[in-house]
Amino acid sequence: MAKQLVKGNEAIVRGAILAGCRAYYGYPITPASEIAETAALLMPLVGGTFLQAEAEIGAINMVYGAASTGQRVMTASSSPGISLKQEGISYCAGAELPCVVVNINRGGPGLGNIAPEQSDYFQMTKGGGHGSYRLIVLAPNSAQEMCDLTMKAFELADKYRNPAGILTDGYIGQMMEPVDFPEPLERLPEKAWAVKATAETTNNLISSILISAEELEKHVLKLKAKYDEIERTEVLFEEYRTEDAEYLAVAFGILSRVMMTAIDLAREEGIKIGLFRPITLWPFPKKPLGAWTGRARAILVAELSTGQMIEDVKLAVACKPPVDFYGRSGGMVPTPQELLQVIRKLREDHP
Amino acid sequence: MKDVLKKPDSFFSVFERKGGPDLASTHYCPGCGHGNIHKLIAEALEDLEIADRTVFVSPVGCSVFGYYYFKTGNVQSAHGRAPAVATGIKRALPHSIVISYQGDGDLAAIGGNEILQAANRGESLTVIFVNNAIYGMTGGQMAPTTLIDQKTTTTPYGRSVENEGNPMLVAELLSVLKSPVYIERCTLEDTKNIMKARKAIRKALQNQIDNKGFSLIEILSPCPTGWKLEPVDARQWLIDNMVKVFPPGVYKNDADRPARPIKPRPVLTAAQINKALGHEDKGKSAAAKIPPGFGTHELICAGFGGQGVLLLGQLLTKSGMYEHKHVSWLPSYGPEMRGGTANCHVVVSGHRIGTPYVTEPTLLVAMNQPSLEKFAPIVRPDGMIVYDSSFVRDVNLPAGIRAVPVPFSALANEKLDNPRVANIIAAGAVIGLTGIVQADTMRALIRELPKKQLIEPNLKALDVGLKSVEHIASPTTV
Ligand SMILES: Cc1ncc(C[n+]2csc(CCOP(=O)(O)OP(=O)(O)O)c2C)c(N)n1
Ligand code: SF4
Numbered sequence: 001m002a003k004q005l006v007k008g009n010e011a012i013v014r015g016a017i018l019a020g021c022r023a024y025y026g027y028p029i030t031p032a033s034e035i036a037e038t039a040a041l042l043m044p045l046v047g048g049t050f051l052q053a054e055a056e057i058g059a060i061n062m063v064y065g066a067a068s069t070g071q072r073v074m075t076a077s078s079s080p081g082i083s084l085k086q087e088g089i090s091y092c093a094g095a096e097l098p099c100v101v102v103n104i105n106r107g108g109p110g111l112g113n114i115a116p117e118q119s120d121y122f123q124m125t126k127g128g129g130h131g132s133y134r135l136i137v138l139a140p141n142s143a144q145e146m147c148d149l150t151m152k153a154f155e156l157a158d159k160y161r162n163p164a165g166i167l168t169d170g171y172i173g174q175m176m177e178p179v180d181f182p183e184p185l186e187r188l189p190e191k192a193w194a195v196k197a198t199a200e201t202t203n204n205l206i207s208s209i210l211i212s213a214e215e216l217e218k219h220v221l222k223l224k225a226k227y228d229e230i231e232r233t234e235v236l237f238e239e240y241r242t243e244d245a246e247y248l249a250v251a252f253g254i255l256s257r258v259m260m261t262a263i264d265l266a267r268e269e270g271i272k273i274g275l276f277r278p279i280t281l282w283p284f285p286k287k288p289l290g291a292w293t294g295r296a297r298a299i300l301v302a303e304l305s306t307g308q309m310i311e312d313v314k315l316a317v318a319c320k321p322p323v324d325f326y327g328r329s330g331g332m333v334p335t336p337q338e339l340l341q342v343i344r345k346l347r348e349d350h351p
Numbered sequence: 352m353k354d355v356l357k358k359p360d361s362f363f364s365v366f367e368r369k370g371g372p373d374l375a376s377t378h379y380c381p382g383c384g385h386g387n388i389h390k391l392i393a394e395a396l397e398d399l400e401i402a403d404r405t406v407f408v409s410p411v412g413c414s415v416f417g418y419y420y421f422k423t424g425n426v427q428s429a430h431g432r433a434p435a436v437a438t439g440i441k442r443a444l445p446h447s448i449v450i451s452y453q454g455d456g457d458l459a460a461i462g463g464n465e466i467l468q469a470a471n472r473g474e475s476l477t478v479i480f481v482n483n484a485i486y487g488m489t490g491g492q493m494a495p496t497t498l499i500d501q502k503t504t505t506t507p508y509g510r511s512v513e514n515e516g517n518p519m520l521v522a523e524l525l526s527v528l529k530s531p532v533y534i535e536r537c538t539l540e541d542t543k544n545i546m547k548a549r550k551a552i553r554k555a556l557q558n559q560i561d562n563k564g565f566s567l568i569e570i571l572s573p574c575p576t577g578w579k580l581e582p583v584d585a586r587q588w589l590i591d592n593m594v595k596v597f598p599p600g601v602y603k604n605d606a607d608r609p610a611r612p613i614k615p616r617p618v619l620t621a622a623q624i625n626k627a628l629g630h631e632d633k634g635k636s637a638a639a640k641i642p643p644g645f646g647t648h649e650l651i652c653a654g655f656g657g658q659g660v661l662l663l664g665q666l667l668t669k670s671g672m673y674e675h676k677h678v679s680w681l682p683s684y685g686p687e688m689r690g691g692t693a694n695c696h697v698v699v700s701g702h703r704i705g706t707p708y709v710t711e712p713t714l715l716v717a718m719n720q721p722s723l724e725k726f727a728p729i730v731r732p733d734g735m736i737v738y739d740s741s742f743v744r745d746v747n748l749p750a751g752i753r754a755v756p757v758p759f760s761a762l763a764n765e766k767l768d769n770p771r772v773a774n775i776i777a778a779g780a781v782i783g784l785t786g787i788v789q790a791d792t793m794r795a796l797i798r799e800l801p802k803k804q805l806i807e808p809n810l811k812a813l814d815v816g817l818k819s820v821e822h823i824a825s826p827t828t829v
Contacts, residue, residue, distance in 0.1 A: 058468065
């Protein structure tokens with residue numbers, strides 16, 4: 001198919017529909033509202049459900065209900081709305097319900113502002129809700145990936161019976177880029193566990209309550225085994241100009257795009273620096289990043305926050321080489337020239 | 352009536368999910384109303400022959416273990432959220448019969464919004480609302496339905512109007528909404544009233560079978576444990592105290608509404624989905640591959656809101672895409688948003704694009720004076736500025752930068768009698784000056800416009816734009 005020029009937010013919904021998603025439940029919030037608006041426009045055309053819920057809490061619980069029936073279902077919001085969804089996400093993980101939750105990260109804490117930040121990294125990757133669970137988190141950095149990784153999120157969610165998240169920012173959401181839309185999936189995985197209101201499924205139970213301590217521990221360990229498997233097999237990342245790199249920058253989302261330009265500028269000055277971009281934020285690409293232990297002279301982590309992913313980077317490379325940090329907040333996205341300054345300083349500090 | 356000793360088939364004969372030594376009796380306390388209500392529901396499911404397609408939603412409360420008993424699909428939900436969960440189920444499975452079974456803490460406190468909204472949407476659900484004036488599961492705290500002066504563990508001196516307000520009247524409250532079809536309050540005080548509840552539950556289920564909308568049955572139900580009373584005394588307490596505050600009766604009955612057919616969810620083929628999404632193959636554009644050495648063009652297009660600068664940027668971006676170049680388009684967003692003016696960043700490149708955010712434009716297209724003043728200082732020294740000279744007076748441009756004044760708006764008015772096409776004239780000028788895309792590609796794009804009456808004027812405008820810079824330079828930077 002010929003490429004189409006679409007906004008990242010729109011690419012999410014189109015990707016979801018191509019992946020067989022037929023229900024969207026959400027509540028408006030800038031800069032994620034376009035996802036709801038696009039879903040409102042497109043879902044009815046493919047026989048799907050769009051419903052504007054009373055709040056994010058209602059939305060995630062509608063998702064929970066739809067996912068219980070085996071339907072591919074999604075919700076999207078931005079930071080404060082994701083906070084409200086956390087109880088529901090934990091319930092989905094506990095009841096092993098696949099669904100997709102999109103977070104177009106805005107500035108916080110509190111009401112903050114609508115500008116791009118990456119300050120929900122902890123919220124998305126480290127739980128956010130209660131209990132020993134994990135959310136699979138994918139971080140697109142282009143409109144094409146908004147489509148592709150949304151489709152991937154549905155695939156992983158079903159494969160592991162676990163909620164999957166998309167974490168990105170307003171720039172990637174607002175930006176228009178060419179997207180090559182793949183063919184719609186026609187066959188979706190069978191879900192024998194789902195409650196389908198049929199005689200065959202009357203014995204099916206969707207629940208996260210396990211009163212006995214032994215039973216709950218067993219369940220938690222089963223989830224843990226699943227998460228271990230995901231960490232082993234589902235890591236995604238990209239490297240840019242790293243072949244001969246002496247320095248490594250680590251960034252995701254919009255900042256990985258700005259960093260690519262900064263790296264091009266730095267290379268013009270002879271600074272051998274490359275980019276490591278985690279695509280799965282959880283599972284975090286520990287091993288491939290760990291391979292840089294002892295290889296790079298220094299690592300620069302850049303985030304639109306005061307430093308969250310840096311903890312995972314430090315763990316992955318055991319702080320060898322040294323890990324420096326550059327962060328901006330409040331919607332202040334650095335220019336490539338600003339990042340170039342930071343890269344120059346990185347070389348100065350770690351010759 | 353059925354043999355009262357026989358368990359209906361919609362109830363498990365042995366409660367295996369319950370575990371423990373006694374798999375024959377429920378987990379409820381002696382004298383608890385939940386057991387009675389479960390039985391009424393189970394019998395109705397059997398008599399109406401709907402157990403197989405029923406999904407029982409049990410949120411948190413003493414009845415969270417509904418799935419121990421009901422041989423139906425079971426979904427356990429978060430505290431208060433059952434109506435939202437039920438909505439998700441019902442919308443996915445239009446043929447299902449979904450029961451949301453909620454306590455008074457669940458429905459009237461934490462889940463107040465969910466029930467209100469589901470009722471107001473007229474969701475085709477059956478809600479069983481068990482009002483026992485207390486939180487049973489958590490050990491006897493106050494509920495929104497706790498009576499004035501009633502002592503609970505969190506109203507040790509008795510509930511007071513001053514501190515906690517009056518008991519919540521759910522049936523009354525929801526009955527003022529237009530959408531619900533049926534709302535009745537029943538009580539379990541004696542056999543006669545239990546029979547009334549039996550009837551009400553059946554009616555609420557029948558309404559769902561007929562797809563008529565939202566039905567809610569509130570049932571006053573004893574909680575001997577929470578009330579710290581013997582089962583017999585609890586029934587009496589209910590009669591003496593609760594019934595006065597929560598008068599039983601039918602609060603809303605629109606059941607003569609016509610039944611609505613249940614529409615199964617359509618399943619589309621891949622071709623139908625592509626058609627619905629507009630993803631059919633429109634064929635690849637015939638334009639050339641990226642010319643060798645084609646660099647990176649970074650544009651800012653800026654002007655007043657309404658001058659069509661966002662569209663101008665999109666058309667250039669799309670043309671670049673049709674020529675298989677790397678492109679991105681970013682509208683003013685977040686901190687860049689200022690009242691009245693609009694701008695977008697466009698990158699057209701021979702290489703993969705890093706930042707879509709343009710900080711040092713190679714080309715500024717300024718459609719008004721404020722945009723020119725704002726962005727001219729950041730244009731690259733080897734860059735270019737094209738601006739609408741119809742509006743701009745005394746401008747102080749950075750020295751050394753090539754600036755091309757073109758009266759876009761004046762040309763639009765004079766040559767085309769249409770002020771709205773100034774942006775397309777600008778597109779023509781940009782193409783003429785830079786060659787970042789080909790004029791024919793943009794012409795093809797204009798011919799695809801959904802509003803047919805716009806095609807001719809826009810094609811003309813593009814030519815006016817190309818002509819307007821003919822004398823200045825042929826395409827330079829490729
Ligand atoms: C978010 C959340 N808050 C609080 C609780 C604790 N909790 C469990 S049941 C319950 C009250 C239940 O009372 P009610 O809905 O009246 O049902 P009953 O037990 O009386 O049948 C509470 C507060 C919870 N499970 N989840
Ligand atoms: S605590 Fe009350 S509501 Fe809960 S089972 Fe016992 S009597 Fe029933």
